[in-house]
Amino acid sequence: MSRYVIGRIGQAALVLWAAFTISFVLLQALPGDAILIKFLNPELGLGPEQIAEIRASYAADSPLPVQYFHTVANFLTGHFGYSIHAGVPVGELILANLPPTLWLATLGLLLSVVLAVTLAALSALSPLGWLRYFIQSIPSFFISTPVFWLGILLIQVFSFQLKLIPVINPGPWEALILPVLTLAVPISAPLAQILMRNIDHVLTEPFVAVARAKGASHRWVLWKHVAKNAFLPTLTIGGILFGELLAGAVVTEAVFGLNGLGGLTQRSVNDQDIAVLQAIVVFSAAAFVLINLTVDLLYPVFDPRLRVRQGAVA
Amino acid sequence: MTIAVNIRSEPADVSKPPVLEISNLAVSYRGSDGFQRVVHDVSLQVRPGEVVALVGESGSGKTTTAQAVIGLLAENGKLESGVVRLNGADIAGWSQKQLDTIRGSKISLIPQDPTSSLNPIKTIGAQVAEVLQIHRHGSRREIDARVIQLLSRVGLSEPELRARQYPHELSGGMRQRVLIAIAIALRPALIIADEPTSALDVTVQKRILDLIDELRSEYGTAVLLVTHDLGVAADRANHIVVLKGGRIQEQGPTAEVLASPRSEYTRQLLADAPSLSHVRTASRVRSQRVRGGDDAIVVENLVQDFTVGGRRSVLRAVDGVSFTVQRGTTHAIVGESGSGKTTTARSIVGFQKPTAGRILVDGIDVTSLRGENLRRFRKTIQLVYQNPFASLDPRQTIFQIVEEPLLNFDPLPREDRARKVRAILDRVGLPPSVLARLPHALSGGQRQRVAIARALVLDPQVLVLDEAVSALDVTVQAQILALLDELQQGLGLTYLFISHDLAVVRQVSDTVSVLHNGRQVDGGPVEDVFLRPGSAYTRELIDAIPGQRNTDSH
Numbered sequence: 069m070s071r072y073v074i075g076r077i078g079q080a081a082l083v084l085w086a087a088f089t090i091s092f093v094l095l096q097a098l099p100g101d102a103i104l105i106k107f108l109n110p111e112l113g114l115g116p117e118q119i120a121e122i123r124a125s126y127a128a129d130s131p132l133p134v135q136y137f138h139t140v141a142n143f144l145t146g147h148f149g150y151s152i153h154a155g156v157p158v159g160e161l162i163l164a165n166l167p168p169t170l171w172l173a174t175l176g177l178l179l180s181v182v183l184a185v186t187l188a189a190l191s192a193l194s195p196l197g198w199l200r201y202f203i204q205s206i207p208s209f210f211i212s213t214p215v216f217w218l219g220i221l222l223i224q225v226f227s228f229q230l231k232l233i234p235v236i237n238p239g240p241w242e243a244l245i246l247p248v249l250t251l252a253v254p255i256s257a258p259l260a261q262i263l264m265r266n267i268d269h270v271l272t273e274p275f276v277a278v279a280r281a282k283g284a285s286h287r288w289v290l291w292k293h294v295a296k297n298a299f300l301p302t303l304t305i306g307g308i309l310f311g312e313l314l315a316g317a318v319v320t321e322a323v324f325g326l327n328g329l330g331g332l333t334q335r336s337v338n339d340q341d342i343a344v345l346q347a348i349v350v351f352s353a354a355a356f357v358l359i360n361l362t363v364d365l366l367y368p369v370f371d372p373r374l375r376v377r378q379g380a381v382a
Numbered sequence: 383m384t385i386a387v388n389i390r391s392e393p394a395d396v397s398k399p400p401v402l403e404i405s406n407l408a409v410s411y412r413g414s415d416g417f418q419r420v421v422h423d424v425s426l427q428v429r430p431g432e433v434v435a436l437v438g439e440s441g442s443g444k445t446t447t448a449q450a451v452i453g454l455l456a457e458n459g460k461l462e463s464g465v466v467r468l469n470g471a472d473i474a475g476w477s478q479k480q481l482d483t484i485r486g487s488k489i490s491l492i493p494q495d496p497t498s499s500l501n502p503i504k505t506i507g508a509q510v511a512e513v514l515q516i517h518r519h520g521s522r523r524e525i526d527a528r529v530i531q532l533l534s535r536v537g538l539s540e541p542e543l544r545a546r547q548y549p550h551e552l553s554g555g556m557r558q559r560v561l562i563a564i565a566i567a568l569r570p571a572l573i574i575a576d577e578p579t580s581a582l583d584v585t586v587q588k589r590i591l592d593l594i595d596e597l598r599s600e601y602g603t604a605v606l607l608v609t610h611d612l613g614v615a616a617d618r619a620n621h622i623v624v625l626k627g628g629r630i631q632e633q634g635p636t637a638e639v640l641a642s643p644r645s646e647y648t649r650q651l652l653a654d655a656p657s658l659s660h661v662r663t664a665s666r667v668r669s670q671r672v673r674g675g676d677d678a679i680v681v682e683n684l685v686q687d688f689t690v691g692g693r694r695s696v697l698r699a700v701d702g703v704s705f706t707v708q709r710g711t712t713h714a715i716v717g718e719s720g721s722g723k724t725t726t727a728r729s730i731v732g733f734q735k736p737t738a739g740r741i742l743v744d745g746i747d748v749t750s751l752r753g754e755n756l757r758r759f760r761k762t763i764q765l766v767y768q769n770p771f772a773s774l775d776p777r778q779t780i781f782q783i784v785e786e787p788l789l790n791f792d793p794l795p796r797e798d799r800a801r802k803v804r805a806i807l808d809r810v811g812l813p814p815s816v817l818a819r820l821p822h823a824l825s826g827g828q829r830q831r832v833a834i835a836r837a838l839v840l841d842p843q844v845l846v847l848d849e850a851v852s853a854l855d856v857t858v859q860a861q862i863l864a865l866l867d868e869l870q871q872g873l874g875l876t877y878l879f880i881s882h883d884l885a886v887v888r889q890v891s892d893t894v895s896v897l898h899n900g901r902q903v904d905g906g907p908v909e910d911v912f913l914r915p916g917s918a919y920t921r922e923l924i925d926a927i928p929g930q931r932n933t934d935s936h
Contacts, residue, residue, distance in 0.1 A: 274499040280454055281493075282513040282564065283486030286478065292512070293501050300503075372548040373502055 076364050080357045087353035088143070088346075092136060095342045126152065143350060149343035153336070158347045161332065169328035172320065173313050175248045180256035181306075187256075188263040188298075192290055204264055210257035215316050219250040219323035247324045251316045255309055262305050266298035273297075300371055307360040314352050399470065400427040401571045401604040402451065407464035407474075409443070409450050409628075417460065421446050421628045424464070428572065428621075431598065433605040435619035435636075437612055437651070439855035440826075443628035448574050448608045452489055453481040469571060486513045490565040492594070494577040496557035500549040506533070506560050507545030513567045532563040537593060554719075555586035562593060569601050576608045583718035584882060588926040591618055610855065613657035613885070613929025616640055624648050654860035656885035657929035677742075678844055678876035679707040679730065684739035686725050699725040701900040702739075707893065709843075710870065712877040714887040714908070716923070717897035723880050726897070727846050730878065731763055732756055744843045761791055764837035768849035770829035774821040780807070781817040784836050791840065802839060810835045811865060827858035831865070838869070848880045863890055884927050888912055896920050 107119050114122075123129055130138075142149060148158035184207075191203040226246060227235045233242050270276065271294060279289045314329075321330030329348065336344040368374040409421035421443040428434045436444040449455045451466055453476065466474040468489060473481065485491075490513075493499040500509055510529045519525065526545075533541035536559040549557055558578065565573050575594060579587035595618065598605055609615050615622050616636060623633040624647065631645040640658075643649045652658055686700040700722040707713040717723040729736045732748045741748040744762050751759050764787075767773040774783055784803045788794055794802070804814060810831040821829055830850065837845055847866070851859045867890070869875060881887050887894060887908065894911050896904035896919070903917040915921045 274493055274495055275501045277454055278491065278493055278499045278561065278564070279501070279512070281452060281485050281491035283482045283484070283516045284512070285482050288516070293504075296503055297501070371503055373550050 073365065076361055080361045083357050084350070084353055088140070088350050089136075091346060091349040092139065095345055096132060096135075098340060098342075126150075139346070143347075148347040151336075151341055151344050153339040153341045153344075158344050161344060162329065162347060162351060165327060165329050165332045167328075168326050169317055169321070169330060171244060172247055172251060172317055172326070172328060173310075175244060176251035176255060176313060176316070177306075177310070179248055179252035180259060180309075183252060183256035184259035184263055187260040188267055191264055192267050192294070193287070207257040207260040207264075210253050210260075213254060215250060215254060215319045216323055218253060219246070219320060222246045222250055223324075243324070243326070247320045247326060250323070251313065251320050254316065255312055258305060258309065259302060262302050263298060266301055267294055270294045270297045296370070300367075303363050303367065303370070307356075307363040310359045311356055314356070398430050400429050400467075401469060402426075402428040402606065403465070403467040404447075404451065405465045405467075407447065407450060407466065408462040409446050409455065410460050410462050411456070412458040412460065417462075419462065419628065421450070424625070424628075424630055426623050426630075426633060428604040428606055430571070430604050431602045432621065433595075433598065433607055433619045434621045434623060435607045435609055435615035436623050436625060437609060437615045438625035439610060439857065441627070442625040444608045444610075444625050445576055446628075447625070448576050448606060451606065452485060452491055452574055453478065454491075482516075486570070487517050487568045488570050489572045489574065490568070490570045492558075492561055492565045492573060492575040492578045495581045496554050496561055497549075497581065499561055500557055502549055504548075505545065506547055506549065506552070510545070510560065510563050510567065513564050517568060519568065528567070532567055533560070536560070536563045536566075536597075537589075538563075554582055555590060558582060558586075558590050559593070562590070562597070566597055566601065566603070570603060572604045572606065573598075574606045574608070577610065578607075579614070580610065584884065584926045584928075585718065585922055587614075587928070591928075594618075611657070611928060612651055612655040612856070613927070616658065616929045617931045624651070650857060654856045655929065656856075656859075656883065656889050657927055676709055677706045678709040678744055679705075679713070679878065680740070680742040681705050681726075681730065682740040684726060684729060684741065685737045686722070686729055686734065687737040699900050700729070700736075700897075703895065703897065703900075703902045704739075705893070705895045705902075705905055707876055707878065709876050710874045711892040712870065712879050712890055714879040714881060714891035714894040715897060716881060716884060716887050716894055718882060718923075720899070721897040722900040723882075723897050724848060725900075727765075727848055727878060727880050731765060731846055732759055758791075761840045762842055763844040763846060764840060764842040765846045765848060766830070766833050766837050766850040769853050770826055770833055771821075771853075773833055774829055776821055779818055779820060780812075780824070780832055783821070783832060784839055787836060787840050803835075806835045806839045807832075809838070809869070825858075826854055827861060830854060830858075830862055834862075834865070834869075838873075842875075844876045844878065846878045846880070849882070850879075851886065852881065852883060859886070866890070884912075884923055885929070896923065 107114055107122055139149070146159070148162075150156065151158055151161055154161060187203060187206060191200050194200045194203060223235065223246060226232045233245060267290075271289075276289055276293055279293050284292070317328065318330035318333050320326070321328045322334055325331075329351075332344065333348050335341075336348070404427075405425045407421055407424040408419060410417040410419045412418075424443070424447055426434060426436075436447060438444045446455070446459070449459070450461050453473070455461065461474055464474060465472050468484065473484070500506070507526070507529050510532055511525050514520065514525045514528060520528065529545055530541045533544050538544050538556060538559050544552070544556075544560075549560075552560070562578075573594075578594065579590050582590060591614065594605065597603065607615065607619055619636050621633065622636050622639045624631040624639070624645065626647050631647045632639065632643065634644075639648065640652065643652060682704050684700055684703045685698065688697045688699055689695070703722070703726055705713060715723040715726055725734075728734055730741055730743065730748065732751055736749055739749075743759075746759060746762065748759065778786070781800075781803055784806060785799055788799050788802060804817070807814070807816070812828060812831050812835070816824060816828065816832075821832070824832065833850075834845075850866075851862050854862060863886070866877065870877060877891075879887065879891055891908050893906060894904075894908045895902050896911065896917070898917075898919045904911050904915060904920040906916075911920060912924060915924060
C-alpha cells in the first residue's frame with residue numbers, strides 16, 4: 069500500500085470522527101429530549117419517580133463527556149443504542165429502512181448521470197450556436213427547481229392527470245419512478261454544467277488541434293479525446309453530489325411517502341430521537357466518506373499521470 | 383567562428399509546381415464589435431522539398447495564416463477571401479468533412495508546445511497509431527509495426543517501451559519527436575511547423591530542427607515553418623516571408639532577405655535579433671568595466687539539495703557553484719532547463735537556505751540571515767521574473783504595483799511615495815498615463831518595464847533578472863535590454879542575468895557561468911568563454927545558437 073492510500077484512509081477516518089463529534093455536540097445542545105417528549109405525555113400517567121427511573125436506564129443524566137466516550141465505545145463495537153421512540157435497536161431500524169433509500173439513491177444517481185451526459189453530448193454535437201446555447205442553459209433551470217415542488221408537480225401530471233402511475237398501492241417499481249426522477253433532475257444539473265464546461269475547455273487544448281490535424285472528425289475527437297479528459301474532474305463532483313443525494317432523499321421520501329432513511333430521519337427529528345439521529349448522521353457520513361475515498365483511489369486507474377512512475381525516463 | 387559553414391539549402395527547383403500556393407488570403411476574427419481582419423492579402427508559394435519561413439512577432443498573423451491553410455482556425459475565425467491551393471486544388475472553401483480527408487495524409491502539423499499537444503491519458507503508441515487508423519492504413523498488426531518503425535525513425539530510443547508510455551513520462555524533446563512521427567506517418571506533401579521548437583532548450587531545438595531537415599530532404603516534403611526567431615529562419619529556410627500586422631512586409635530567398643532587406647521593418651528585425659547581430663555587438667567595449675572595484679556578489683561552493691518523494695531521496699540541484707560579480711557589471715548564469723540556474727538565483731536572493739557554501743551580497747552573508755534581517759535584505763537585491771503577464775497582480779493598478787514595495791519598508795508620506803513611483807516610471811520610459819491602468823491594458827514590453835520599475839523603486843544594489851526578456855518579441859527585447867544597459871550605467875547597478883539564450887548573454891554580460899546538471903562547467907569573461915569554451919557542453923551550446931549558417935557573409 070502506498071503512502072497515498074494510507075494518507076487517504078487516515079483522512080477518511082478523521083472526517084468520520086469529526087462528523088460524529090460535531091453531531092453529538094449539536095444533538096446534545098438541543099433543548100428537551102426524546103424521553104421527556106415520549107413519557108411526559110399525561111395519558112401515560114407516569115409519576116416523576118418513574119420518569120427518573122427511565123432516565124437512569126437510558127443513562128440520560130450522566131455527564132456529557134461520560135456519555136460521549138460511552139457512545140464512541142459503543143459505536144466502535146457496532147452498538148448504536150436503542151430508539152427511544154420505537155424501543156428497538158437503532159441498527160435494526162436503519163437496516164429495515166435502508167433498502168428503499170438505497171434504491172432511490174442508486175437509481176437517482178444513475179439517472180442523473182444519464183441526464184447530464186445526454187445534455188452535454190447534445191450540446192457538444194449540436195451544430196447550431198443558438199441550439200447549443202439553449203441546451204447549455206437547461207441545467208441552470210434544473211438547479212433552481214425545488215425538489216418538493218418538482219415532486220408534487222410530477223404527481224399532479226403523471227398520476228392525477230395522465231393516470232400513468234397509480235397513487236394508491238403502486239407496485240414496488242412503479243412507486244420508484246417519480247421519486248427517482250424528482251431526485252435526479254436537480255442532481256444532474258451541476259454534473260451537466262461541469263461536464264459541458266470541461267468539454268469546452270478540453271476542446272481548446274492543443275492536443276485536440278493535433279488530433280484534428282491528423283484528419284479526425286469532430287465526433288472522433290469528442291469521443292476519443294475529449295470525453296475521458298472531460299469526465300475525469302466530474303468524478304470528484306460526483307462524490308460530493310452524493311451528499312446532495314442524501315439531503316434530497318429526505319424531502320423526496322416525505323413527498324412520496326416512502327419508508328426509507330429519509331422518512332426515518334424526518335420522524336426522528338420530530339421525536340428528537342437522538343440515538344437514531346446520531347446513528348443516521350454517522351451512517352451517512354460513513355457512506356459519503358467511503359464513496360469519496362473510492363473516487364480518490366479510482367483516479368489513478370483513469371489518469372496515468374497519478375500512477376507511480378514506471379519505466380526508464382531518459 | 384570556425385564552424386560557420388555555409389550549408390544553405392539549394393534554391394528550390396522552380397520548374398516543379400508548388401505544393402502550396404496561397405493568393406490574396408484574408409482572415410478575420412469575430413470580436414465584440416464585429417469581424418476584424420487580421421490577415422490581409424497574403425500570397426506565397428511552397429515548392430516540394432522547400433522550407434518557407436513565415437517570420438513575425440506576436441500578433442503578426444503568422445500562426446493565423448498557417449491555421450487557415452490547414453483549416454484549423456479558432457471557432458471565431460473566418461477565411462474571408464483568397465485561394466489556398468494544395469497540389470493545384472483550391473481547398474479554401476472546403477468543408478471540415480472534406481478537409482478531414484487530407485489532414486494527416488496530404489498536409490500535417492507539428493505544433494508549438496509539445497507538453498500540451500499530446501493527450502495526457504493515452505499512450506504514445508495509441509496517439510501515433512491514430513493517424514494511421516483514421517486514414518485506414520492497414521490491419522492492427524501492420525499499424526503497430528509501423529508505429530514502432532516511426533518512433534525509431536524520429537530518433538527515439540527503445541521505441542517499444544516508448545509506445546507503451548504516457549506523454550508525462552517523456553521529456554519535451556522526446557514528445558516533439560513523437561509529434562513529428564505523427565506528422566510524417568503518411569508522408570504528406572506539406573508539413574506545417576508552427577513554432578516547432580520555441581518551447582525547447584537550445585541544444586534540443588537544434589536536434590529537432592536537424593531531424594525535420596533530414597526527413598524533409600528524405601521524403602521531399604515541403605515545410606511551412608512558422609517562427610518568431612529570425613535565426614531559426616535564417617538557418618533552415620530557402621525562402622523567408624516577413625509578416626507584420628497581418629501584411630507581408632517582404633519576401634524572397636533567405637540569403638537575399640538577410641543580406642539586403644528591402645523593408646524598414648525587416649532591417650529593424652535583423653538589427654534586434656541577438657543571434658544575428660552578435661558579430662557587431664561583440665565589439666562593444668564592455669571589458670573595461672571588469673577591472674578593480676569591489677565585488678557585489680560572491681558565491682563560494684554553493685550546494686543546494688532538495689528532497690524528493692517524501693524523505694526518500696535527495697536531489698542535488700546545485701553542486702559546487704562559485705563565482706564573483708564586480709559592482710556595476712553583469713554576470714550571466716547560462717544553462718538549459720534543469721541546469722540549476724534558477725535555483726542558484728533563488729539561493730542568492732535568500733529564498734532558500736543553501737545546503738552548503740557561502741553567499742555574500744553587498745558584503746552581507748545571505749546564508750546567516752533570518753527573520754527581520756532577511757526581510758531588510760530585500761532592499762539590497764530585487765528580482766524581475768520571466769513572465770510579465772503572470773508576475774503582475776491583474777487587479778492592482780500600475781501605481782499600486784510599483785508603490786507596494788515602498789509600503790513594506792520605512793514608511794514614507796503619501797506624497798513622497800507618489801513622487802518616487804512617478805520618477806521611477808519615468809526612468810523606465812513609461813508615460814504617467816499608465817499609472818491608473820491595470821496590467822492587462824499594457825503590452826508585454828510595457829509590463830516588463832513595470833516589473834523593472836517595481837524592482838528598482840527600493841533603490842537596490844543588485845537586480846536578478848530571471849529570463850527577464852525571454853518571453854518578449856525581439857524588437858521589444860532589444861528595447862528592454864537597452865533600458866537595462868542605460869539603468870546600469872546611470873545607477874551603477876549589478877545584474878545577475880539568468881538566461882537560456884546564449885546570443886542575448888553574449889550581448890549583455892561581462893562575465894558568465896555555464897551550468898549543466900547543477901555543476902559549473904565553464905566560467906569567466908564572456909568573450910573568453912565564447913571564443914575558447916572550456917568544456918564540450920559549452921561548445922555544444924554555442925553551436926546550437928540558431929542563425930550561424932547564413933550570417934558568415936556579414
